[in-house]
Amino acid sequence: FFSRLFNSRDMDSLMADVASWLERFAGRENIFRFWQEGFAIVVYDPEGSKAEELAHTLSRRFETAWSTDEVTAKLETVTGIIRVPDDVGTLRQLQDLLISGFQDSQPGSMLLTREDIADIRRMLDVEDALRDAIAGNRMEVWYQPIWSAETESIVAAEALVRMRDEKLENIFPDEFIPIAEKNGMIHELGRFVFSETCRVISQYGLKDLGIRYVDVNVSIYQFLRDDLFPAFEEMRREWGVSAEQINLEITEGLALEEVASVGRTIEQMRKVGYSFSLDDYGTGYSNLARLLGENYLNIKIDKSILWSGDSSQENAVLLDDLIRLIRSMNNNVVQEGVETKEQLDRVVRSGANLIQGFYFSRPLREEDLAAYISRMNAGRAPASDTETTDI
Numbered sequence: 001f002f003s004r005l006f007n008s009r010d011m012d013s014l015m016a017d018v019a020s021w022l023e024r025f026a027g028r029e030n031i032f033r034f035w036q037e038g039f040a041i042v043v044y045d046p047e048g049s050k051a052e053e054l055a056h057t058l059s060r061r062f063e064t065a066w067s068t069d070e071v072t073a074k075l076e077t078v079t080g081i082i083r084v085p086d087d088v089g090t091l092r093q094l095q096d097l098l099i100s101g102f103q104d105s106q107p108g109s110m111l112l113t114r115e116d117i118a119d120i121r122r123m124l125d126v127e128d129a130l131r132d133a134i135a136g137n138r139m140e141v142w143y144q145p146i147w148s149a150e151t152e153s154i155v156a157a158e159a160l161v162r163m164r165d166e167k168l169e170n171i172f173p174d175e176f177i178p179i180a181e182k183n184g185m186i187h188e189l190g191r192f193v194f195s196e197t198c199r200v201i202s203q204y205g206l207k208d209l210g211i212r213y214v215d216v217n218v219s220i221y222q223f224l225r226d227d228l229f230p231a232f233e234e235m236r237r238e239w240g241v242s243a244e245q246i247n248l249e250i251t252e253g254l255a256l257e258e259v260a261s262v263g264r265t266i267e268q269m270r271k272v273g274y275s276f277s278l279d280d281y282g283t284g285y286s287n288l289a290r291l292l293g294e295n296y297l298n299i300k301i302d303k304s305i306l307w308s309g310d311s312s313q314e315n316a317v318l319l320d321d322l323i324r325l326i327r328s329m330n331n332n333v334v335q336e337g338v339e340t341k342e343q344l345d346r347v348v349r350s351g352a353n354l355i356q357g358f359y360f361s362r363p364l365r366e367e368d369l370a371a372y373i374s375r376m377n378a379g380r381a382p383a384s385d386t387e388t389t390d391i
């Protein structure tokens with residue numbers, strides 16, 4: 001139960017009331033207080049119906065106000081049922097679940113569903129797996145080739161982090177990156193991806209194979225730490241990679257301009273030669289004002305925008321307009337998610353000059369990447385900074 005409006009004496013007297021109501025409601029021996037304003041009621045209930053009923057009654061009670069001699073107030077609550085051992089197997093798991101699931105109350109009394117609990121459980125499992133994988137050196141970086149329609153060769157690649165876990169199979173970054181952003185692991189993970197990318201660029205001589213730069217996804221949260229830029233510089237120098245060989249992809253989830261330090265870091269990085277791409281364009285927060293105000297090397301159009309054009313002529317026209325517009329502003333368009341020849345032809349006709357997708361290749365292990373590029377670029381000139389068209 002939370003309240004930000006009362007002084008602590010009022011709060012204490014309200015809590016005393018709540019506690020004695022709970023004792024009468026559920027029996028004194030079944031009530032546990034696990035933090036100042038957190039209570040657990042323990043019931044033996046193999047069928048699950050008793051707990052269900054208790055939770056509803058309880059939640060309903062908190063929709064009406066509580067009164068003591070001094071104050072009358074409604075309290076915000078979060079109520080949910082945790083099944084032992086289905087939902088949690090150890091005390092630590094129980095504690096984690098209570099902490100993540102029951103702390104953020106919203107106005108009113110909230111009843112967590114079984115799915116809510118399962119979602120929190122899954123999130124905690126992924127978090128554990130991620131921590132283990134980082135500690136156990138089981139994170140990997142794979143690379144997806146990017147093809148230039150102008151040179152008809154592979155000119156770049158995107159670094160994509162992968163996690164190997166024996167217990168939980170198929171955990172992809174879409175699931176664990178947001179968790180890493182929340183718990184702060186993104187900083188370590190981000191450095192790992194950056195350092196691996198520098199190593200691969202250097203070790204496989206990617207420049208001589210025709211690769212201008214490798215894209216590294218950076219979370220905007222990484223910019224909130226001042227040491228990002230110096231740390232990147234140190235890793236880059238260690239591997240003898242120039243800043244021009246790194247292109248940083250950002251998704252503007254947070255409004256960049258609202259965080260002055262982020263903008264400053266990006267400017268500093270541009271000055272030494274890093275370039276930036278705007279990722280996932282067309283989803284969520286991106287808008288045209290953003291495009292005009294910032295200085296991006298590439299705009300990456302989200303795959304969902306491309307795919308929506310497959311099923312609707314109207315969406316296909318919108319995509320065509322979008323690509324033309326971005327190109328007219330002198331940005332490169334990277335179309336990601338290209339899986340078929342039809343999609344390739346469609347976006348190239350509209351002017352997309354860089355293509356990424358399963359049609360060319362899935363993300364590859366580093367050794368497969370080097371082999372793929374050598375095969376695709378055989379007989380072509382090494383990368384130069386200016387576009388050249390083959391005759």
Ligand code: C2E
Nearest residue numbers: 160161172173174177193217218219337338339356357358
């Ligand atoms: P993203 O940066 O937009 O990366 C492109 C995603 O689309 C990748 O998914 C890639 O495998 C997938 N993809 C590319 N072409 C195709 C295609 O033709 N068909 C289909 N079905 N999928 C395609 P992935 O590797 O699962 O990554 C998902 C997201 O996770 C990334 O989206 C990015 O936002 C994030 N991410 C991945 N690696 C990192 C990282 O090292 N750091 C950060 N901060 N985020 C990362």
Ligand code: MG
Nearest residue numbers: 158217249279
């Ligand atoms: Mg990306």
Ligand code: MG
Nearest residue numbers: 279280300336
């Ligand atoms: Mg993307």
